[in-house]
Amino acid sequence: MTKTDEIAGKLNAAIASGDYAHGSALPSERELMEQFSVSRITVRAALKKVGSNGSIRRIHGKGSFVNRAKTGSGQLGKTTVHFAAHAHFASGQQDILALTLSSEMANLLAKSGRGLRICSARSGENCAQTLLDSCGAEGLAGGVIAYSSLLDEAGIALLKAHGVPCITLGRLPGKGRCPYVETDHRMGARLAVSHLIEHGHRRIALFAGPVSDFSMAELIRTGYAEALDEARIAFDPSRVYDVPMWDDAAAFAACGNWLDAKTGATAFLSAGGIATIGICRKLAERGLKLPDDLAAVMYTDFPWLRPALPVSFTAVYEHLNSLAANMINLLDDVRTGAAGADSARIITPGMVRRRSCGCAGQYV
Numbered sequence: 590m591t592k593t594d595e596i597a598g599k600l601n602a603a604i605a606s607g608d609y610a611h612g613s614a615l616p617s618e619r620e621l622m623e624q625f626s627v628s629r630i631t632v633r634a635a636l637k638k639v640g641s642n643g644s645i646r647r648i649h650g651k652g653s654f655v656n657r658a659k660t661g662s663g664q665l666g667k668t669t670v671h672f673a674a675h676a677h678f679a680s681g682q683q684d685i686l687a688l689t690l691s692s693e694m695a696n697l698l699a700k701s702g703r704g705l706r707i708c709s710a711r712s713g714e715n716c717a718q719t720l721l722d723s724c725g726a727e728g729l730a731g732g733v734i735a736y737s738s739l740l741d742e743a744g745i746a747l748l749k750a751h752g753v754p755c756i757t758l759g760r761l762p763g764k765g766r767c768p769y770v771e772t773d774h775r776m777g778a779r780l781a782v783s784h785l786i787e788h789g790h791r792r793i794a795l796f797a798g799p800v801s802d803f804s805m806a807e808l809i810r811t812g813y814a815e816a817l818d819e820a821r822i823a824f825d826p827s828r829v830y831d832v833p834m835w836d837d838a839a840a841f842a843a844c845g846n847w848l849d850a851k852t853g854a855t856a857f858l859s860a861g862g863i864a865t866i867g868i869c870r871k872l873a874e875r876g877l878k879l880p881d882d883l884a885a886v887m888y889t890d891f892p893w894l895r896p897a898l899p900v901s902f903t904a905v906y907e908h909l910n911s912l913a914a915n916m917i918n919l920l921d922d923v924r925t926g927a928a929g930a931d932s933a934r935i936i937t938p939g940m941v942r943r944r945s946c947g948c949a950g951q952y953v
Contacts (some may be wrong), residue, residue, distance in 0.1 A: 834861020
């Protein structure tokens, strides 16, 4: 993603989520230049891209201002896709996956004259009813994309009963049926663990969670166990920690517990970039260095995480632009009846080798 696309995507997402109300001014060109460390040319290109869908108007000498949304809930519903993300993202905490996907989707939707609205919800809440109460069925006519942990079978049925097209990011737990898009997380975990095994490690810890409501963590655990089994290494539950991948404080504490337990692990896989920051802080506190004392691989590879990590990290990466495009395409197929309840789009991950595992660095 270019800097122009990144800035435009973040501004589109902020406008869609209501951070900038009708008539309010966007940050000035100077402020955007300082915020993103880019030139005025790049900022102006990003603002031009945001303005191409009519969401802002630029007034010479005064700045850029948010336009009023098109009137009528039906009009809004047909031109707006609602993205239900975890509340910790909408409240300002870092959910980098949701942030990046929202930027990618906002850019893609803008090309067809549509917008993205980000809605916050918590696991266990009735996300479907909340969306209907706040937007109405007509206002949701453009469709809903939601984390699978935010919807259950009853919620899917409720949206369907009101004629609201819906897909999920990740499969529903159990036997729930809803069209979904996801990265092949099981394959990603197998890639990571098999690579550590190739380096000679046979005692590998895993930080992945929360398993209770997140299919991604469950699939990563499955791939982890499969890779161990393939190498004829016994699965040891004492080396597996249920750590939310977006919670660096929980990862910091879990890493301390792992080191104190002295499980003998010589390597680890962390299932989230933010969690990896917390783990590395604890390792530094204990005077441990990567890859000298431990080898490591993390799941997901975001450029803006790298300055916060002590070494270049070997990482499984998701093709987020492909995820975003497939979610929009699948939602459109659901709207037209071309996709049914069992439709799925699975995206193959990749892995980049860097220093944290002991490699010099190459893509696989």
